[in-house]
Amino acid sequence: xxxxxxxxxxxxxxxxxxxxxxxxxxxxxxxxxxxxxxxxxxxxxxxxxxxxxxxxxxxxxxxxxxxxxxxxxxxxxxxxxxxxxxxxxxxxxxxxxxxxxxxxxxxxxxxxxxxxxxxxxxxxxxxxxxxxxxxxxxxxxxxxx
Numbered sequence: 001x002x003x004x005x006x007x008x009x010x011x012x013x014x015x016x017x018x019x020x021x022x023x024x025x026x027x028x029x030x031x032x033x034x035x036x037x038x039x040x041x042x043x044x045x046x047x048x049x050x051x052x053x054x055x056x057x058x059x060x061x062x063x064x065x066x067x068x069x070x071x072x073x074x075x076x077x078x079x080x081x082x083x084x085x086x087x088x089x090x091x092x093x094x095x096x097x098x099x100x101x102x103x104x105x106x107x108x109x110x111x112x113x114x115x116x117x118x119x120x121x122x123x124x125x126x127x128x129x130x131x132x133x134x135x136x137x138x139x140x141x142x143x144x145x
Contacts, residue, residue: 001105001136004112005125006144008043011118016042017055019144025112027059028052031125032115033067040116061107065097066128083122090124091131099128100135108132112144119145 004025008016020028028048035045042051049060068076068090076086117123120143133139 001109001139003108003129003139003141004144005120005129006112007115007117007123009116009118013042020112021056023112023144025058026110027061028114029108029111030062030114031066031128033064033070033073035062063103065099065102068093068124087127090127094131100132
């Protein structure tokens with residue numbers, strides 16, 4: 001199984017869609033809590049779904065269960081909680097939600113986890129990919145940057 005990840009921040013639409021098109025991903029798996037924000041630009045849910053189909057010929061799915069809670073996001077961003085604490089809380093949330101059982105493997109296989117963060121280092125999409133890799137085994141993760 002292969003899982004890609006990508007963030008849209010600090011990428012032009014051209015770079016974003018070229019990375020996706022050349023990756024071999026079959027669909028975007030949106031792992032954002034809020035995917036309709038005006039700040040998302042070309043990555044706003046309905047626009048993104050259209051662009052993915054027209055430009056890359058790939059699909060779009062949204063799994064809010066792969067996103068942190070609003071409180072977790074607020075604590076991390078507004079309260080400046082440190083990353084390691086956020087990471088632990090988010091992994092506990094994934095375990096509590098049992099995403100390895102509730103999210104269909106066929107939706108994730110050859111899918112590209114999408115979030116806003118430019119790099120995967122401090123982004124929950126990397127944590128989702130690692131979590132699923134540990135639970136499912138035989139998963140290759142590739143971050144598109």
